[in-house]
Amino acid sequence: MSPAHSVLHAVFGYAQFRGPQEAIIEHVAAGGDALVLMPTGGGKSLCYQVPAIVRQRAGQGVAIVVSPLIALMHDQVGALHEAGVEAAFLNSTLDWQQTLDVERRLARGDITLLYAAPERVVTERFLGLLDDLHARGQLSLFAIDEAHCVSQWGHDFRPEYRQLTVLHQRYAGVPRIALTATADGLTRADIATGLQLQDARQFVSSFDRPNIRYRIEEKKQPLEQLLRFIEREHAGDAGVVYCQSRKRVEELAQGLQDAGVNALPYHAGLPADMRQQHQDRFLREDGVVMVATIAFGMGIDKPDVRFVAHVDMPKNIEGYYQETGRAGRDGLPADAWMVYGLQDVVNQRRMIEGGDAAEEFKAVLRGKLDALLALAEATDCRRVRLLRYFGEESKPCGNCDNCLNPPAVWDGTDAARKLLSTIYRIQQQDAGLTFGLGHLMDVVRGQETDKVRQFGHQQLSTFGLGAPYSEAQLRAVARQLLALGAIGVQRVTTEAGHAFDTLTLTAASRPVLRGEQAVLLREATAQARGKKTRRAGALPVAAADLGPDAQVRFINLKAWRAEVARAHNLPAYVIFHDATLAAIAQQHPQSIAELEGINGMGTKKLEAYGADVLRVVGL
Structure with missing residues (x-):
């Protein structure tokens, strides 16, 4: 058994790696840099936790985990403690004495993984601690979690992540692994550049979450x-x-x-x-x-x-x-x-166009929004x-x-041309004034409102041409035109300081107006009938297929787990996942040896909880 497999089995209680985990872990444990894209739930944390333990056991010191959230640090450190791994964090929840205690443990080599936020990692005090460790050959690796935060093209850009290049510049020989669940090609390239990981081996897992x-x-x-x-x-x-x-x-x-x-x-x-x-x-x-x-x-x-x-x-x-x-x-x-709905599209377009970003950046944001709109439509x-x-x-x-x-589809091209023609005629007649979607709909559907009469829009040649269409249909057409970029949204501020959104034509309007581009839309359908209501307090999905006796064991195990979690001030899943409890309930182990092979039952947890688990399943 390789050192990585030994750690996986003895510490975390799993028999085998999932997907690309093994290749990633062996590469990083051997000292290689890696950029890892793996979907949420794919087991990213093991990709740096296992190499950290392997390298620490080989005398290579502590792993530094850069994590953006306090909650994540607390839960992961708590879970590592449950598994028998020496881990700690440095964050704002610690007082000065507690911070000093962690720093002393770090200096003594008593910690395998240390979690810290990027803002702390780049401070001179923290870098001084790392300098001392590095001088003694006791820095095993850097793990940069939520690495998409480094990219200006990502959805959660955090400027302090950009400063993490200091880790490569100052500790060039220490392997680094950057991990994220979400990054398109542009964001991925930006992560590699922003963290100076251009030469790192990239591991891109399937993004599919079939469940x-x-x-x-x-x-x-x-x-x-x-x-x-x-x-x-x-x-x-x-x-x-x-x-x-x-x-x-x-x-x-x-x-x-x-x-x-x-x-x-x-x-x-x-x-x-x-x-x-x-x-x-x-x-x-x-x-x-x-x-x-x-x-x-x-x-x-x-x-x-x-x-x-x-x-x-x-x-x-x-x-x-x-x-x-x-x-x-x-x-x-x-x-x-x-x-x-339509207002979502208007709001998102307005936020992009009304921002202070450069046109290049706005173009990228428009493209990303268009992709989401295409998914929605x-x-x-x-x-x-x-x-x-x-x-x-x-x-x-x-x-x-x-x-x-499968939704039915209808051809909304005629309705789209009438909407666009109305925008064109309103702009010709009343250039500089602002008219939103509600007014546009009134004109197209032939509604003589006070505002329509005030501006004489009942005289437009397109007035009432959309009467055969329902309001819901026309709204769907307008939403699709916004998604296509065939309608633009412009924020106009009056002399009195009031801001309004007005709809405008764009270059993409022309092929629709000429009939060169069809506008196909999904029919509005009644909401699909829901599944049978689950009774509040019913068994979790993980235990749904258990037999009656096993369900009783599961309920007893869950109650016992809740008591342990409260005593340790940890979420219950840190003690054992539902899937582990369900497996125990199903297998009904009678001895420590029979417990040992169950997924999620590592050596430390077997020692700490094995006797109690056997007692509970024997009730």
């Missing part, structure tokens, strides 16, 4: 739609609901609470102690739904999140993929559900579209909404 079902619906009444989705399909499940604004977070959290859902809000405007309390409850309690902005989620390792919902459209596919990837980390069935397999964005070809999955219920 996640992707579903996108037209936004109508988001709270009611979200409630229907949760009550029909995920009653009692843990989930995350993403919103764009703090106000929306609080409104939705309150609406869910009023409907009896165990929901909590999370955004940067809440007091820090409340954010921490809500995050701890999400990690430690069953069935909590976190309603949050994107301030929540990166580094959250909770494996049994059964759904991620978006009630507002993200900015790009990387953000969407990263956020939906927090569902189903345990490999069991999960849902990625999103509602989006797609009538073919969502998964094929999603994977193709990351350069991976696949076959229809048979599991997304479009595969399960």
Whole structure:
């Protein structure tokens, strides 16, 4: 057995590596640099934890893990302690004495992995600690987690990550591994350049998460739609609901609470102690739904999140993929559900055009948004579209909404030409004035409102030409035109300082107006019937297939695990995952030897908990 396999089995309790883990670990353990792209739930942390332990046992010292979030540091260090690995973190939760204690342990060589945020790593004090270790040959490797944060093209750019080039410049002989779950080709190249990893070996795993079902619906009444989705399909499940604004977070959290859902809000405007309390409850309690902005989620390792919902459209596919990837980390069935509408498209376009970025940067952002809009409007397999964005070809999955219920398609070209013609005529007649989508719809549908009469738009030749179409159909056409870039959004500020969005024609309008480009749209369909409601408090998905006796054992094991987790102040999954408890319940071991082969039961956990587990399954 190789040193890496020995660590995997004895420390972490797994019989074999998954996917490309073995190749990555052997490469880094041997001293090579690596850039790793692996989907959430694919086992990225083992790709640096195992080499760190292997190299420490070979006398090569401590591994430094650059991690952007305190919550992630705490949980990973807690999990390593449970596995019998000496790990520590340096962050703002420690007082001065505790910080000094960690630094002394570091200097003595008593730590195998040390976690720290990028802001701390690049300080002279921290670099001084590393200088001392390096001089003694006791720096084993650098692991840079969430490496997409280094890229200006990524969805979560953090400038301090750019300063991490100091690690290569100052400690050139120490191997480095940079890891992320999400990066297209442009972002990947930027990571390599930004971290000076151009010569590193790249490991790109499949981006496919086959256990996640992707579903996108037209936004109508988001709270009611979200409630229907949760009550029909995920009653009692843990989930995350993403919103764009703090106000929306609080409104939705309150609406869910009023409907009896165990929901909590999370955004940067809440007091820090409340954010921490809500995050701890999400990690430690069953069935909590976190309603949050994107301030929540990166580094959250909770494996049994059964759904991620978006009630507002993200900015790009990387953000969407990263956020939906927090569902189903345990490999069991999960849902990625999103509602989006015309206003989402308008808002995102406006944010791009109204920003202060250079035109080159705006062009990249437009391209990324267009890819997400194409995914949302797609009538073919969502998964094929999603994977193709990351350069991976696949076959229809048979599991997304479009595969399960192929939508009917109608030709909206005529309606699109009428909408664009109306914009053209309004601009000709009233150049410099601002008219939004609502007014445009009134003109096209022949509605003589006060505003229509005020500007004489009932006299336009296109007035009423769209009357045969429903408002929903015309909104779908406008959404598609925005997605195609055939309608632009321009923010206009009046002399009084009021800002308004006005719709404009673009270069992409011309082929549609000339009839050279068809506009095909999905028919609005009734929401698919949900699955049978799961009873709140029902067994987790991991235990759903257990027989009656095994289910009783699972329930007893889960209650025992909760007591241990509370005593250790850790999330329950850090003690054992549901899958490990289910395997124990299924196999009904009668001895320590029979426990030893179960996935997730490493040597330290066997010593610490083996007797208790046998006692519980024997009840």
